[in-house]
């Protein structure tokens with residue numbers, strides 16, 4: 001009889017995503033013909049712009065199908081620098097840019113290059129599902145900084161202070177946020193900058209939703225609040241959300257030269273370069289017309305207004321108005337402990353499962369984001385789906401005793 005092969009020790013630390021149960025069920029229901037309305041998707045429902053697709057096709061036709069430089073083709077890194085300069089007023093050189101296989105991979109390279117056993121990294125919660133496992137896979141420890149609904153999910157001085165220890169090496173910021181849609185205030189970013197400067201932290205700013213902002217005025221950013229922090233900041237971004245290019249897998253990081261060089265070492269021993277074809281497409285996105293992100297945002301803004309109004313019709317729900325991204329994150333805790341047909345709803349996982357079974361709407365339980373009172377609904381879907389889904393939501397919730 002053959003042996004049961006042991007897995008690596010690190011596998012004991014990585015928990016399976018609590019979203020999987022609902023997702024698997026939603027897929028199975030849909031496959032069996034059920035009319036499931038999907039609010040669980042974390043990607044734009046728009047097609048990649050035609051000129052970007054054309055650049056990808058041209059890359060294939062021209063035989064641009066071999067390895068590229070590990071950090072990305074020079075013209076793409078230059079294009080990233082030009083965008084950062086033009087859109088943000090930040091000066092970076094191509095050797096301070098890494099192109100990776102999606103924004104998530106940039107984050108992974110960063111964590112492998114920066115953190116290890118004994119290090120603590122502050123993660124504001126609710127957080128994006130991938131932050132804790134990526135920090136843990138580097139051997140470091142995530143320290144969760146609680147953000148409160150009452151404070152519009154902004155960082156407070158006392159809560160931040162409560163996370164700091166001698167082991168703190170850095171903090172991950174995501175603004176606008178997945179899942180809350182919140183934006184950190186300049187004041188909160190100032191508090192982070194002060195501690196980062198005093199203690200030599202690295203600040204990772206995940207700016208992936210920076211083109212999807214519903215408020216007027218400039219998006220507050222730690223590099224603008226504290227330009228003197230620049231040598232301690234790593235910017236993570238990509239074209240996945242801004243140009244509806246999730247499947248192309250192109251992200252980019254900008255930061256101090258020695259950190260990007262370290263990230264390039266990690267990338268050179270894992271994925272080498274991002275796809276040559278996708279790099280050409282991303283180049284077209286960054287140097288071509290810049291109206292696409294704005295048009296997509298206009299569509300998202302209309303949907304946001306609608307979905308929020310529908311959610312606010314339900315008195316038991318509270319929902320902070322998102323300022324960016326394409327998610328609403330209502331608080332369902334008024335329903336916890338209550339039941340429908342003897343089925344008790346104890347937490348966000350139960351609530352998502354109930355909504356899927358009773359209303360055929362797929363959502364993501366807040367537990368996945370470290371916030372069990374909430375459920376995330378993506379509005380990166382059509383107005384028709386949103387309208388029908390919200391009716392089903394209202395009906396399903398009204399049945400809970």
Ligand SMILES: *Cc1c(COP(=O)(O)O)cnc(C)c1O
Pocket residue numbers: 042101102103104105128174177178206208238239240241246249250251
């Ligand atoms: C989508 C997303 C990313 C990047 O995704 P990729 O598909 O890997 O480019 C990064 N951070 C957050 C918070 C996201 O939601």
